[in-house]
Amino acid sequence: xxxxxGRFAKNTASLVDSFNASIEFDQKLYKHDxxxxxxxxxxxxxxxxxxxxxxxxxxxxxxxxxxxIEKGFVTFQIEYEDIHMNxxxxxxxxIGDVGKKLHTARSRNDQVAVxxxxxxxxxxxxxxxxxxxxxxxxxxxxxxxxxTVMPGYxxxxxxxxxxLGYHMMAYFQMFxxxxxxxxxxxxxxxxxxxxxxxxxxxTYATDRQFLAQQLGFTDVCQNSMDAVSDxxxxxEFISDAxxxxxxxxxxxxxxxxxxxxxxxxxxxxxxxSTGSSIMPQKKNPDxxxxxxxxxxxxxGNLMNILTIMKxxxxxYNKDMQEDKPPLFDTVENxxxxxxxxxxxxxxxxxxxxxxxxxxxxxxxxATDVADYLVKKGLPFRSSHEIVGKxxxxxxxxxxxxxxxxxxxxxxxxxxxxxxxxxxxxxxxCIASKVSYGSTAKGxxxxxxxxxxxxxxxI
Ligand code: ARG
Numbered sequence: 001x002x003x004x005x006g007r008f009a010k011n012t013a014s015l016v017d018s019f020n021a022s023i024e025f026d027q028k029l030y031k032h033d034x035x036x037x038x039x040x041x042x043x044x045x046x047x048x049x050x051x052x053x054x055x056x057x058x059x060x061x062x063x064x065x066x067x068x069i070e071k072g073f074v075t076f077q078i079e080y081e082d083i084h085m086n087x088x089x090x091x092x093x094x095i096g097d098v099g100k101k102l103h104t105a106r107s108r109n110d111q112v113a114v115x116x117x118x119x120x121x122x123x124x125x126x127x128x129x130x131x132x133x134x135x136x137x138x139x140x141x142x143x144x145x146x147x148t149v150m151p152g153y154x155x156x157x158x159x160x161x162x163x164l165g166y167h168m169m170a171y172f173q174m175f176x177x178x179x180x181x182x183x184x185x186x187x188x189x190x191x192x193x194x195x196x197x198x199x200x201x202x203t204y205a206t207d208r209q210f211l212a213q214q215l216g217f218t219d220v221c222q223n224s225m226d227a228v229s230d231x232x233x234x235x236e237f238i239s240d241a242x243x244x245x246x247x248x249x250x251x252x253x254x255x256x257x258x259x260x261x262x263x264x265x266x267x268x269x270x271x272x273s274t275g276s277s278i279m280p281q282k283k284n285p286d287x288x289x290x291x292x293x294x295x296x297x298x299x300g301n302l303m304n305i306l307t308i309m310k311x312x313x314x315x316y317n318k319d320m321q322e323d324k325p326p327l328f329d330t331v332e333n334x335x336x337x338x339x340x341x342x343x344x345x346x347x348x349x350x351x352x353x354x355x356x357x358x359x360x361x362x363x364x365x366a367t368d369v370a371d372y373l374v375k376k377g378l379p380f381r382s383s384h385e386i387v388g389k390x391x392x393x394x395x396x397x398x399x400x401x402x403x404x405x406x407x408x409x410x411x412x413x414x415x416x417x418x419x420x421x422x423x424x425x426x427x428x429c430i431a432s433k434v435s436y437g438s439t440a441k442g443x444x445x446x447x448x449x450x451x452x453x454x455x456x457x458i
Pocket of ligand 1: 082
């Protein structure tokens with residue numbers, strides 16, 4: 001007999017039983033469901049909706065079910081559809097008719113909403129911890145590589161010299177924003193829908209503030225129809241996860257390029273690389289590639305849940321049961337990616353000489369030469385043209401700007417003097433970036449200090 005079987009004259013088809021059921025995936029919520037139910041039973045007792053003794057029997061029953069699930073003693077059943085009814089059925093079997101009072105003044109609609117919020121709250125806390133680990137790694141790399149010269153790119157063409165420390169601290173900023181987005185999302189997840197009932201509120205004088213307090217929510221959903229219909233908080237989380245994955249994916253793309261023979265800027269640790277089943281020489285950056293690939297799956301999850309919700313009339317609709325697979329999948333994959341990416345980053349070897357060598361080609365000091373002439377009084381557009389001609393000359397003669405003699409410099413502009421030879425050195429180009437937030441050593445030191453202050457305050 002179904003828990004809702006009263007108005008039915010016939011059993012559901014077994015096809016419908018399995019099609020309708022979510023127990024296969026929502027059993028993940030068992031702990032949150034029980035915690036929510038314990039708080040609900042306590043509130044029912046406190047508000048004299050059931051007796052204190054009944055409330056206590058229910059709470060003890062729920063606690064023993066929780067222990068048994070954790071010990072692996074419980075098998076959930078498809079005929080009880082979802083985690084909520086499976087646990088309620090287990091409770092009734094265990095404590096008898098008193099168990100039938102638990103569902104007073106609530107519906108599965110507010111129950112599932114509170115379960116997901118409890119789950120997501122916990123997961124966001126964990127993900128924030130993982131992000132913090134990654135930020136710490138980036139800050140450490142920023143510190144170690146403040147002097148590691150490398151090419152900076154635009155259009156994947158060598159542009160201006162930077163340091164690897166600076167490049168790492170660019171990612172620090174991205175993941176710091178991701179963390180801020182998650183903190184912000186948490187505020188909205190942490191509002192309690194329980195007590196909303198099916199959609200209209202209930203006829204019992206419940207104490208939802210007490211419930212929120214018991215469950216550690218900062219507030220109660222103000223409109224019960226919204227409380228049971230809303231999945232914005234999950235969509236918001238998956239959006240944040242998508243942005244985070246986009247950052248990881250860009251980073252992975254760079255690491256994949258950098259570990260190719262063409263760049264050879266880094267080498268992944270053997271423990272974070274894989275081989276080829278046919279080509280014995282291969283060492284592949286599979287981990288980075290897989291993170292890049294999983295980004296597609298997280299974007300897919302975002303489209304999935306947005307599309308589920310887009311046409312739903314208020315209030316609850318069964319479509320919403322489909323919110324859980326994309327949410328769970330996002331949480332699990334994001335956590336895996338953050339952990340493994342951090343380890344991969346910590347263990348990679350940086351080929352400083354190769355990075356430095358790459359800055360010798362590509363006329364990366366050309367902008368500095370142009371800036372030099374501006375400081376000698378030329379308008380920027382004119383100096384840009386002069387240096388453009390110098391670069392063309394160098395290309396035609398197979399030279400770098402650094403190979404030009406002072407005589408050659410002055411043949412392009414009389415404004416050049418001896419000091420240009422020092423100014424065009426790659427280290428000088430980096431050191432001369434005096435603007436706030438630049439790649440110069442002092443600027444990176446400021447970033448590291450800001451990062452350390454930030455990390456010690458979160
Ligand atoms: N398993 C359902 C879900 O995940 C629980 C809520 C069911 N509510 C209902 N009115 N059928 O959405």
